[in-house]
Amino acid sequence: MSSFDSLSSSQKIRAALHRDVRSIGTETCHFLGLEITKPAVEIVAELVYKKLAVYGADLEAFAKHAKRSTINADDVKLLVRRCPSLKNRLNAITPSPKEKRRKTIASKPSETPTSKQRESENLNVKQNDPEPSTSKQNVPENSKQEEKGNEVADFDNMDVDDMIDLTFD
Numbered sequence: 228m229s230s231f232d233s234l235s236s237s238q239k240i241r242a243a244l245h246r247d248v249r250s251i252g253t254e255t256c257h258f259l260g261l262e263i264t265k266p267a268v269e270i271v272a273e274l275v276y277k278k279l280a281v282y283g284a285d286l287e288a289f290a291k292h293a294k295r296s297t298i299n300a301d302d303v304k305l306l307v308r309r310c311p312s313l314k315n316r317l318n319a320i321t322p323s324p325k326e327k328r329r330k331t332i333a334s335k336p337s338e339t340p341t342s343k344q345r346e347s348e349n350l351n352v353k354q355n356d357p358e359p360s361t362s363k364q365n366v367p368e369n370s371k372q373e374e375k376g377n378e379v380a381d382f383d384n385m386d387v388d389d390m391i392d393l394t395f396d
Contacts, residue, residue, distance in 0.1 A: 241272075241276060244272055244275060244276055244279075245268075245269065245272040248268060248271055248272040248275055249268045249272070252267075252268050252271060253268075282306060285306055286298045286302050286303065286306060289302040289305050289306070290302050300317070300320075300321045303317065304317050304318070304321075
């Protein structure tokens with residue numbers, strides 16, 4: 228029985244990570260013409276281990292929030308949302324769910340009314356209204372309805388890039 232077999236699964240993971248970090252560090256330093264000391268490799272390996280532990284906890288929380296027990300590509304994309312280059316690489320590998328939804332909505336007529344359909348329904352209701360809105364009480368209500376209709380239309384026409392990120396570090 229080797230000493231590796233006697234380790235717990237957590238210790239095996241940590242040892243494998245140290246081995247891989249040492250290998251990558253040695254190879255990278257060789258190409259750059261540098262040397263790396265053993266303590267430096269150990270520090271980098273520990274930093275990587277701790278960072279991966281945080282990533283794992285975050286991914287688990289994202290999946291749990293979505294009421295899933297499996298971590299999927301969308302969770303990973305959410306994790307790397309602040310790193311544009313990595314996010315672009317992941318989007319090239321797997322398309323985002325918003326792109327999928329847009330394609331299905333565009334190809335099939337949806338059962339829910341679009342913003343243009345809502346606006347036309349609002350206009351039809353106003354044209355068929357038997358009472359003219361001349362009283363002071365009706366004017367603010369109608370203007371509120373128009374504003375509300377415009378807000379819905381503006382939100383529907385808003386691009387994802389126009390959204391504000393309200394997450395905190």
